[in-house]
Amino acid sequence: MxxxxxxxxxxxxxxxxxxxxxxxxxxxxxxxxxxxxxxxxxxxxxxxxxxxxxxxxxxxxxxxxxDNGEFVAQLAQFSSLEGITTLNDTVAGLAANYSSSQALQASSLVGRSVIAPGSKAVVDTSKSFTGTIAVPASVDPVKVKITDADGKVVRTLDLGSQKAGEASFIWDGKNDAGEVAAAGTYTFDATATYDGKATSLVTYLPATVNSVTISQTGGELMLNLAGLGSIALSKVQTIGM
The missing domain is CATH 1.10.287 (Helix Hairpins)
Structure with missing residues (x-):
């Protein structure tokens, strides 16, 4: 066969x-x-x-x-992927908590008085108004020119020589003629002579918080000041009552 x-x-x-x-x-x-x-x-x-x-x-x-080595490497990749997913969930939770914290912080700021950098302020001339000037170096003299909403100079304050640091000024609400000025928005222009040249200085003025804008993308709180516009919370120097 x-x-x-x-x-x-x-x-x-x-x-x-x-x-x-x-x-x-x-x-x-x-x-x-x-x-x-x-x-x-x-x-x-x-x-x-x-x-x-x-x-x-x-x-x-x-x-x-x-291959054993390749298999272990793939398992390690899976472990890393799992860790990244968990981390993303944790970050999302932190972002939600941050938004809640911002909302709580915003509600406590409305109606409060803050001091922030700026050249304009809403002034009640029936009482004294206090501001601060940032002086970068010893200068002489320091002057503050106060202008009304129409651009008219109502008062010039002479602060004399000032050392580096902060210099405070007080306006009693009166014009150069000694009369009480009308309440309203005024511009404060601080200047000093430095190295023989007139130099503008940064002024810090009080304002009232009317409302707060909360960023929907996790950004910074924006304070809406009465009659002055918006400013970032990080730029505020002092928060008062």
């Missing part, structure tokens, strides 16, 4: 090689299908990453199994 060779002269190595090719094709198709099912058009997340990893292990070539 004769037996015919159905392999057509192929060796065992050839058969195994062909089997490997078919297995690799199956692996690629399986991974591609898993990737499409897991991710779709969305970004790769931890669940999709784990699904791809399991699919890869289930469809690996038995003649060329997953």
């Amino acid at each position: 004769s037996v015919s060779d159905s392999t057509g002269g192929l060796s065992m190595n050839d058969i195994l090689a062909n089997s490997s090719v078919r297995t690799n094709t199956t692996n690629n198709d399986g991974l591609a299908g898993a990737a499409g099912a897991a991710t779709g058009k969305k970004a790769l997340g931890k669940d999709a990453f784990l699904q791809l990893l399991v699919t890869q292990l289930k469809n690996q070539n038995p003649l060329e199994p997953q």
